[in-house]
Amino acid sequence: MASFRVKGGQRLKGEIQPQGAKNEALQIISAVLLTAEPVHIKKIPDIRDVNKLIELLADFGVQIEKTGPESYIFTAKDVNLDFLESDQFKEKAASLRGSIMILGPLLARFGKGKIPKPGGDKIGRRRLDTHFIGFQKLGAKFDYHIGTGFYNVSAKELTGTYLHLDEASVTGTANIIMAASMAKGTTTVYNAACEPYIQQLCKMINRMGGKISGIGSNLLVIEGVESLGGTEHTMLPDMIEIGSFIGLAAMTQSEITIKDARIDQLGIIPDTFRRLGINLEFRGDDIFIPAQEHYVIDSFIDGSILTIADAIWPGFTPDLISIILVTATQARGTVLVHQKMFESRLFFVDKLIDMGAQIILCDPHRATVIGLDRAFPLRSIQMTSPDIRAGVSLLIAALSAEGTSTIHNVEQIDRGYQYIEKRLNAIGAQIERF
Structure with a gap:
């Protein structure tokens, strides 16, 4: 210590x-899983939580090239979903609360994802209901295994819907945005978080080919697209x-x-x-x-x-x-x-x-x-x-x-x-x- x-x-x-903004970085880095094309991210902070997430993506098989002290290119072309079943994944994901952010893009692109109960600051209850209720309303199946301690989501196809979030959760909003970005049809999210970090995520997805409107407000409209491409992004x-x-x-x-x-x-x-x-x-x-x-x-x-x-x-x-x-x-x-x-x-x-x-x-x-x-x-x-x-x-x-x-x-x-x-x-x- x-x-x-x-x-x-x-x-x-x-x-x-x-x-660079820590809370933005955890969302933006997770979003590289939405595409097989390269994503160049700049102003990434060199801090423990962010570095743990980058290591987790590398374990999934994401190609990572460091282009400068605070810049990386991520290419999630060949993602190894078998890593989800490993003890190494359980150990690493459980030590990082930000690992919850990989669920939305995994669900959107591959139709499944799982996560152990994540760690993070001991500052009181930090429930995850908003994430999973949102996934369910998009058409995903959710279950929690008490024995393994894993939250599981899966869906053959996500379908756009109307969502009124029970709380304006920043990470919950971000996860739902990423999941809905490639859902079939239009998703409307009311009582969405509208922090600058959420605005940054929405703008990045739009540059990747997404269709999100209402950015900066608590009412987002997300038109699902078939696929997303690469882009460049700089953290606030x-x-x-x-x-x-x-x-x-x-x-x-x-x-x-x-x-x-x-x-x-x-x-x-x-x-x-x-x-x-x-x-x-x-x-x-x-x-x-x-x-x-x-x-x-x-x-x-x-x-x-x-x-x-x-x-x-x-x-x-x-x-x-x-x-x-x-x-x-x-x-x-x-x-x-x-x-x-x-x-x-x-x-x-x-x-x-x-x-x-x-x-x-x-x-x-x-x-x-x-x-x-x-x-x-x-x-x-x-x-x-x-x-x-x-x-x-x-x-x-x-x-x-x-x-x-x-x-x-x-x-x-x-x-x-x-x-x-x-x-x-x-x-x-x-x-x-x-």
């Missing part, structure tokens, strides 16, 4: 380039990394420029951080965060305490709730942080409390943060990263704290952030991996 030794109290300064910068760097700059009183941020795709993320009192300046497509001695939390217009809650897009992404919470600990003022989607995502706040933060955990979903306004800096402790986003939140806290902190199980951070200590050390951080 790897750990970070973090010397706090260092002011950072410089430019940092966000990686990771909006979660961008939000993490904004919070980092504020907590460490640092002057940081986030390069090539695709501000047009960030939704309300910049304005949400502004409500914590953080100054942001857009310079072309870069975000400049000046060093701030103090930042003051806004309130509602009637003077009541500000609440920041996650919501489906275009609301505030749940993956940044942990970052908002830790950033608020050194602000002036009070904020109620409401994590609606996952009941275990706030359970890392005990570590922040040990560091001296003033946080009241109201229940599994809500925490009230009373900002210290830097009157009492956080103190260094030893801690363990429970999941990707909490891990980075703890890293931000450690970078702002007095003394040297130790963070264990940083493989969780590696799942979502590439070369994080090298990139932060390049702008003045002091992080040692051991």
Whole structure:
């Protein structure tokens, strides 16, 4: 198990380039299974979850050519479906939650697919019903074998239908889009997720010869086609990394420029951080965060305490709730942080409390943060990263704290952030991996 030794109290300064979007990458890389032709994907982040998915595709027989540090060509001409029956597949697929994304393209192109119960962050219940209900309504047969732990789907032919999703699941929407892209007839998906990552997937499939309309809305219309071809695709910068760097700059009183941020795709993320009192300046497509001695939390217009809650897009992404919470600990003022989607995502706040933060955990979903306004800096402790986003939140806290902190199980951070200590050390951080 790897750990970070973090010397706090260092002011950072410089430019940092966000990686390609992790959540988009898992969808886009899975979509190469839809075609036998080459698909060239650029800006792929070099992180554990994405690399595991690439290894899984290679095990299926997908030809993979690395054309640059962040670029690959995938050719899924000869896909070995027998690999689905192997112990190696069960072991690898179970260790990666993103493996669920291969079901839609396998079902669309080959008429069958299976997956063991996938892993991922331990942040509460993350049900898969939306995926399988969608497949069933398209005409697939679904069953779950308790003995083997496998979810199985199969269909001689998928047929377009009307779907009103029970929840606007991002991965569920993506899986249904991929399955419906080659179904017979037209599929209408209402209450679809409409995140930029979903928009990117739809645009990519259309370049491959698909026919998807309503992109960017929660009502998608997918006209099935007989086959899809190759294409090129470039990932968006990771909006979660961008939000993490904004919070980092504020907590460490640092002057940081986030390069090539695709501000047009960030939704309300910049304005949400502004409500914590953080100054942001857009310079072309870069975000400049000046060093701030103090930042003051806004309130509602009637003077009541500000609440920041996650919501489906275009609301505030749940993956940044942990970052908002830790950033608020050194602000002036009070904020109620409401994590609606996952009941275990706030359970890392005990570590922040040990560091001296003033946080009241109201229940599994809500925490009230009373900002210290830097009157009492956080103190260094030893801690363990429970999941990707909490891990980075703890890293931000450690970078702002007095003394040297130790963070264990940083493989969780590696799942979502590439070369994080090298990139932060390049702008003045002091992080040692051991």
